[in-house]
Amino acid sequence: MPRAAAQSRASDDTPLLSIGQVLAKLSPEFPDLSPSKLRFLEERQLVSPARTESGYRKFSHADLERVRFILTMQRDHYLPLKVIRGYLVDLDAGRTPELPGGTVPAPSMLSSERKLTKDELIREAGANAMLLGDAVSASLIVPAEVYGDDALAVLKSLVELQRSGIEPRHLRGFRAAAERELGLIENALMPVARRKDASSRARAAEMAREIAGQLEIVRSSLIRSALTRLDS
Template identity: 35%
Template sequence: MSALRKTGPLPGVRHDRPSTLSIGAVLKQLRREFPDVTVSKLRFWESEGLVSPARTEKGYRRYSSADVQRLRYILTTQRDNYLPLKVIKQRLDAMDEGNVTPVTGLISAEQFKQENTRLTHSDVCAAAEIDDTFLTQLAKAGFVNADRSGLYCQDDVSIARTASQLVGFGLDERHLKTLRATAQRYAGVITQVSGPLGQAKSSDAKARSEETARELSALIVSLQAAFIKASLRGEFD
């Protein structure tokens, strides 16, 4: 699929003066659809071999339209289908050679992206379809946590909604605490791996750390789901 070639014009098409974009111009384009993309992330992907922009004599990056299409593919794949960067690179390389393989969606790494939304107590109740008393109980148990302004985030909505559904199946606070403790242990493992990456002096250190944390989160959740499925195998035969 030549539209995603790493660099250079499409085969068989003449380009006398191919237009290119600076990294700033590329960011401006991409942020219309992907507001969280950063310079450090683009540099990180370049260092990983996912995209190869041209360089001027002074070393400035210049992105072709094919490079931008390639970046859009990476961002869309991360948002809509969880795939580690190594696998994304393999698929891009296959597309460069004219081969196309289907994308298998698992847990999306983008689901673990930090959200900046701030919601009131009433907002959370409405979004999670729960009553005021239940949210108060969740807050008292420490399952959701308002900030100093008394506002919640989108993650609290997800927690509240899912907790309500689990309670509907007969689970109680004790079960929820067990699930939270397990999640906290996973978070500790993820931090041990991704945290040191953010301490490096390279310009893409923060992006590398955040990307690793999201990918590890998605992988761990996918593995845990597989373990649960395997554990239940044969129980209902």
């Protein structure tokens, strides 16, 4: 068991949670979470729940926040589990590591994603209704009753891009490019996706995020290379 997790569990007086209780608390944020996914995270040594004498897993509050952190890093940053695990190992050792893209708060400090109405989204992004409408028309933001942090980050970026003369309509190709990448991922996952057992589904989900992360590295490298040519 990682040292920080062991210390947190030893000092945590809150009742331990069963797998079902963990799912009940996290499923609103992560609808695809399943018992097999939790077991998969344990197999990869990212979380170490306690065990009863009968062998049932019991999760502390620290374990719960650790799982929330892992799932958030996968969903929002497309980070592979080996990268997240390396970060957590360093964190457990008392170091202050960084993940690709900048410093990330410790699991116990990570807050849940906010839910914003349309008006709140526009106000917090410093945008206007027309820009949001253009973003929706360009398939950059999916229309919804409530919006999360991802939509907020996109709209904030669009506000900044607009100041440079780049409008949402100029970015319509981004959606098509994303769909092409999704096709690549689906083709790569086909051998695993054919299997219907829970373990294979969890493995396929992890592979999808790993491939997405590698594609992001290639894309970022190409952009940096292009910028270097511009500078010269």
